[in-house]
Amino acid sequence: MSFLDAPRVVTSRFEYEDSHTLSRFVSTGGYDGLRQALTMTPEEVAAQVDASGIIGRGGAGFPTGRKWSMLRPAPVRYLVINGDESEPATFKDHALITRDPNQLVEGALIAAYAVQATQVFLYVRGEFALGLERVQAALNDAYRQGAVGRDIFGSGFSVDAIVHPGAGAYICGDETALLESLEGKRGFPRVKPPYYPAVTGLYGEPTIVNNVETVSSLPWIINNGGAAFAAMGAPTSTGTRVFALAGDVMRPGNYEIELSKPTFRDLIFAPELGGGLRPGRSLKAIVPGGTSAFWIGPDRLDLHLDQKAVADAGTMLGSGSVVVMDDTQCMVRAAWRISRFYHRESCGQCTPCREGSGWVENILRRIEAGSGHEDDLDVLLDVCDNISPEVSWPSKWPPQQTTICPLGPSIPP
Amino acid sequence: MPRLAGPNLERAKETIGLYPQARSALVPLCHLAQEQDGWLTPEAIEHIAELLGLTPVEVLGTASFYDMLHTDPVGRNLVGICTNIACLLAGAYELMEHAEETLGISAGGTTTDGQFTLEELECAAFCDKAPCVLVNYRFFGPVDNAGFDQIVDDVRAGRLAEDIPSHGTLSRVRREGGLQVPADEVATQRAAADAAKRERGAR
Ligand SMILES: Cc1cc2nc3c(=O)[nH]c(=O)nc-3n(C[C@H](O)[C@H](O)[C@H](O)COP(=O)(O)O)c2cc1C
Ligand code: SF4
Ligand code: FES
Numbered sequence: 211m212s213f214l215d216a217p218r219v220v221t222s223r224f225e226y227e228d229s230h231t232l233s234r235f236v237s238t239g240g241y242d243g244l245r246q247a248l249t250m251t252p253e254e255v256a257a258q259v260d261a262s263g264i265i266g267r268g269g270a271g272f273p274t275g276r277k278w279s280m281l282r283p284a285p286v287r288y289l290v291i292n293g294d295e296s297e298p299a300t301f302k303d304h305a306l307i308t309r310d311p312n313q314l315v316e317g318a319l320i321a322a323y324a325v326q327a328t329q330v331f332l333y334v335r336g337e338f339a340l341g342l343e344r345v346q347a348a349l350n351d352a353y354r355q356g357a358v359g360r361d362i363f364g365s366g367f368s369v370d371a372i373v374h375p376g377a378g379a380y381i382c383g384d385e386t387a388l389l390e391s392l393e394g395k396r397g398f399p400r401v402k403p404p405y406y407p408a409v410t411g412l413y414g415e416p417t418i419v420n421n422v423e424t425v426s427s428l429p430w431i432i433n434n435g436g437a438a439f440a441a442m443g444a445p446t447s448t449g450t451r452v453f454a455l456a457g458d459v460m461r462p463g464n465y466e467i468e469l470s471k472p473t474f475r476d477l478i479f480a481p482e483l484g485g486g487l488r489p490g491r492s493l494k495a496i497v498p499g500g501t502s503a504f505w506i507g508p509d510r511l512d513l514h515l516d517q518k519a520v521a522d523a524g525t526m527l528g529s530g531s532v533v534v535m536d537d538t539q540c541m542v543r544a545a546w547r548i549s550r551f552y553h554r555e556s557c558g559q560c561t562p563c564r565e566g567s568g569w570v571e572n573i574l575r576r577i578e579a580g581s582g583h584e585d586d587l588d589v590l591l592d593v594c595d596n597i598s599p600e601v602s603w604p605s606k607w608p609p610q611q612t613t614i615c616p617l618g619p620s621i622p623p
Numbered sequence: 624m625p626r627l628a629g630p631n632l633e634r635a636k637e638t639i640g641l642y643p644q645a646r647s648a649l650v651p652l653c654h655l656a657q658e659q660d661g662w663l664t665p666e667a668i669e670h671i672a673e674l675l676g677l678t679p680v681e682v683l684g685t686a687s688f689y690d691m692l693h694t695d696p697v698g699r700n701l702v703g704i705c706t707n708i709a710c711l712l713a714g715a716y717e718l719m720e721h722a723e724e725t726l727g728i729s730a731g732g733t734t735t736d737g738q739f740t741l742e743e744l745e746c747a748a749f750c751d752k753a754p755c756v757l758v759n760y761r762f763f764g765p766v767d768n769a770g771f772d773q774i775v776d777d778v779r780a781g782r783l784a785e786d787i788p789s790h791g792t793l794s795r796v797r798r799e800g801g802l803q804v805p806a807d808e809v810a811t812q813r814a815a816a817d818a819a820k821r822e823r824g825a826r
Contacts, residue, residue, distance in 0.1 A: 378690030
């Protein structure tokens with residue numbers, strides 16, 4: 211069986227024009243997973259998710275089952291869905307939010323039941339105006355269907371959910387910054403320890419933060435069983451994943467494929483997927499896993515799309531984005547633009563990140579403009595070393611950091 | 624009408640009631656004020672502070688952290704061009720140059736008739752449609768020079784009024800009453816569930 215034949219766990223409704231409507235949703239198995247979950251005990255639901263081996267799809271790559279098991283028992287505990295997607299070149303959550311908002315709501319409620327959350331917050335990036343409309347509409351529909359609120363589907367389980375808009379700040383995607391933002395503050399990542407929101411989260415209460423794609427997978431996992439999910443991919447990377455393919459390919463877009471079996475070459479060149487480069491072009495570089503990841507060259511095309519294999523190669527699958535650059539592109543310009551992004555988005559709490567990002571941006575701009583100095587490279591290396599000691603190529607993943615959050619070590623080009 | 628008034632005040636109060644702590648409503652309330660006035664006026668900031676039990680400086684200091692919250696006046700329509708990696712590769716800076724020429728302003732500026740503010744955006748998560756343009760957070764892409772001029776013409780002539788509400792990401796987002804559950808009812812349920820779980824564990 212080819213990796214292309216694997217079932218689509220989260221994008222199965224994408225083929226329909228009206229995938230976001232309640233009628234399409236319920237006529238294609240919508241809420242079945244939630245109904246099923248409510249017939250099980252919360253521990254049984256969590257056990258299925260644990261058995262699925264699913265790793266969080268937000269970028270940090272933490273196993274979801276393990277995260278849930280770390281929740282500190284307390285009378286009040288929250289579930290926060292991270293829909294702040296702003297990692298450059300990542301656009302899968304945006305699609306899941308606008309094209310299947312009901313599935314997102316269903317998945318969030320399954321998670322809420324499993325962890326017995328007292329309230330659910332769906333944090334959606336502020337720029338996603340249509341997405342916000344649709345998630346709110348899906349939630350309104352869910353209230354009308356008895357799928358959220360008091361006594362869900364007559365099960366005796368009650369929970370409320372609300373949609374919360376962001377307001378334009380990349381850093382709010384970091385889970386501790388997201389919680390600060392949800393508390394009505396600036397999105398400053400929290401100083402660790404405490405390390406885990408599952409112990410100290412929103413308003414200091416235990417909180418599970420899960421990504422949109424992670425929770426969107428839950429209805430399928432409950433309907434088909436954790437083992438069916440784990441049967442796809444490899445033990446190091448189970449299930450399917452949505453890869454957001456962009457840049458210099460014929461067919462950019464979101465592709466949900468089985469993990470681990472295919473390679474970067476398959477994703478970029480398969481006619482059903484990226485469809486290859488434009489005629490006459492050759493591959494220069496790939497940015498895997500979001501701009502926070504280290505780039506790879508054409509020599510790594512046969513690397514498998516597997517969390518562990520990619521980490522062993524010194525970078526990450528991260529947010530699931532893949533940017534392709536062909537031989538007509540200037541790497542310095544691309545690196546400059548990415549450093550400009552981090553400079554603009556640094557929250558400013560840590561000196562190496564706040565100042566270093568500006569230095570990196572300026573030096574790269576100067577090199578790009580053709581007026582670089584010999585010693586610019588030394589300064590560049592020095593600045594990067596201050597942010598992420600011993601940053602090197604071939605790189606070690608994850609990189610070290612002198613900063614509060616991982617945005618800092620994302621800066622070195 | 625720079626304070627929140629009429630239905631907006633009602634909505635503000637409802638919004639505050641949704642959260643365990645009032646301050647959480649700060650960003651949603653700022654969006655609401657922008658929807659009403661086009662930007663966050665000092666009077667609205669004062670009013671929001673009053674509603675949340677904060678000082679105006681706390682509201683301003685928080686709001687100014689967020690790119691979408693404008694503490695200075697902006698045009699009726701926010702036109703944003705993403706220049707991040709995927710859009711850059713697809714010629715976003717060339718499109719930006721064209722946009723600056725068409726609108727007669729540079730990025731960050733507002734046209735003299737107050738119709739348009741042009742912004743350089745970070746990745747808008749629309750990268751397979753690069754280069755992309757957002758008008759009041761409605762997405763267009765891929766956009767070439769002619770396509771850009773068409774969008775601007777259409778907005779000017781009011782032809783996109785249906786698709787692109789002016790100001791505000793939340794202007795069409797309405798929470799309907801629903802079956803909100805009182806927090807103490809949920810708390811009682813959870814305590815019972817925890818007890819049942821311990822029982823199951825003990826067996
Ligand atoms: C700078 C930064 C930005 C992040 N942005 C996002 C994001 O946009 N969406 C997301 O789900 N996770 C993002 N994360 C990861 C979150 O901190 C968190 O790990 C994730 O939401 C947890 O969900 P998961 O376990 O389901 O993946 C970001 C992390 C960092 C450090
Ligand atoms: S590393 Fe940068 S973004 Fe992260 S907390 Fe420090 S200053 Fe803020
Ligand atoms: S890089 Fe422009 S939308 Fe993502």
